[in-house]
Amino acid sequence: MSSSPVPQGGGHRADPRGGPLLEVDHVVVQFGGVTAVNEACFTADPGTVTGLIGPNGAGKTTCFNVISGLQRPTRGKVRFQGKDVTSMPVHRRSKRGMGRTFQRLEAFGSLSVRDNVRVAADIHRGVLAGLLPGGGRGKDIDALLERVGIAAYANERADSIPTGTARLLELARCLAGDPKLLLLDEPSSGLDETETDAFGDLLRDLASEGRAILMVEHDMDLVMAVCDTIHVLDFGSIIASGDPAAIRRDPAVQKAYLGYSDEDGVDEGHTVTDLPAVTDDTLVIPAVREGAEA
Numbered sequence: 001m002s003s004s005p006v007p008q009g010g011g012h013r014a015d016p017r018g019g020p021l022l023e024v025d026h027v028v029v030q031f032g033g034v035t036a037v038n039e040a041c042f043t044a045d046p047g048t049v050t051g052l053i054g055p056n057g058a059g060k061t062t063c064f065n066v067i068s069g070l071q072r073p074t075r076g077k078v079r080f081q082g083k084d085v086t087s088m089p090v091h092r093r094s095k096r097g098m099g100r101t102f103q104r105l106e107a108f109g110s111l112s113v114r115d116n117v118r119v120a121a122d123i124h125r126g127v128l129a130g131l132l133p134g135g136g137r138g139k140d141i142d143a144l145l146e147r148v149g150i151a152a153y154a155n156e157r158a159d160s161i162p163t164g165t166a167r168l169l170e171l172a173r174c175l176a177g178d179p180k181l182l183l184l185d186e187p188s189s190g191l192d193e194t195e196t197d198a199f200g201d202l203l204r205d206l207a208s209e210g211r212a213i214l215m216v217e218h219d220m221d222l223v224m225a226v227c228d229t230i231h232v233l234d235f236g237s238i239i240a241s242g243d244p245a246a247i248r249r250d251p252a253v254q255k256a257y258l259g260y261s262d263e264d265g266v267d268e269g270h271t272v273t274d275l276p277a278v279t280d281d282t283l284v285i286p287a288v289r290e291g292a293e294a
């Protein structure tokens with residue numbers, strides 16, 4: 001895949017002073033009496049995949065909204081390439097190299113898959129737009145579709161493709177802007193197992209070009225397979241940060257998801273057979289907090 005002629009992010013740099021590409025610094029978001037994000041601090045670095053996980057309502061999307069500029073934090077700062085962008089509008093962050101996909105699909109339904117990417121390239125004026133007029137540019141767009149695995153759908157209307165494919169289209173539209181930071185919100189939902197494996201490979205490949213990837217994702221197998229670092233949010237606060245092995249073992253994470261941890265042993269009505277194994281090999285963190293509505 002690395003021989004693809006489409007945007008290759010090699011050379012994406014962090015803050016020239018040597019800091020991380022993205023810094024979320026003590027961010028607080030309050031909606032009336034609800035504290036959606038509570039003093040969150042984390043970073044994303046070039047060449048890495050960072051996961052932001054947590055049960056439903058933990059504050060993941062609100063964090064993404066703060067980073068991308070859709071939500072002003074009540075307190076705290078967001079820095080990108082060392083610059084304070086907390087008050088910067090969405091389009092200027094995007095121009096500086098932030099790309100985002102949404103849980104809700106954003107493509108133009110009546111346009112073909114290829115034209116959706118073409119429009120995104122024109123909007124971003126990324127490396128695709130304006131380059132090699134005519135056939136050349138079309139070829140680059142087709143190579144991008146190939147790279148994300150949706151070339152077979154190039155001529156289909158965007159509103160007629162399966163949900164998983166539409167998510168990959170979102171990613172292709174995002175990549176047309178050649179972002180330094182990719183913010184991916186539930187990117188694998190709708191993908192089957194084989195597609196998810198291929199998607200994981202693509203994420204690693206995109207990171208290897210020097211991009212920073214920050215991903216909110218409920219598929220824990222994918223998160224554990226591709227992330228270098230994982231931050232776990234619960235009720236707006238980061239309760240654990242570390243590599244996948246550390247996160248699997250973390251008692252606070254097990255409690256947040258399962259209501260109990262390995263350290264608790266068997267109590268509060270749980271029997272041995274009730275307790276799912278939480279081991280290095282078996283990840284049994286469900287997407288939904290135990291007892292919560294899905």
Ligand SMILES: Nc1ncnc2c1ncn2[C@@H]1O[C@H](COP(=O)(O)OP(=O)(O)OP(=O)(O)O)[C@@H](O)[C@H]1O
Nearest residue numbers: 031034035036054055056057058059060061062063
């Ligand atoms: N605009 C808003 N107004 C009021 N409360 C909000 C708003 N947006 C989010 N919230 C609340 O903030 C908290 C965090 O929500 P958020 O959507 O960020 O969680 P999440 O981790 O992304 O959840 P999910 O996994 O279900 O998408 C929730 O309690 C939610 O109800």
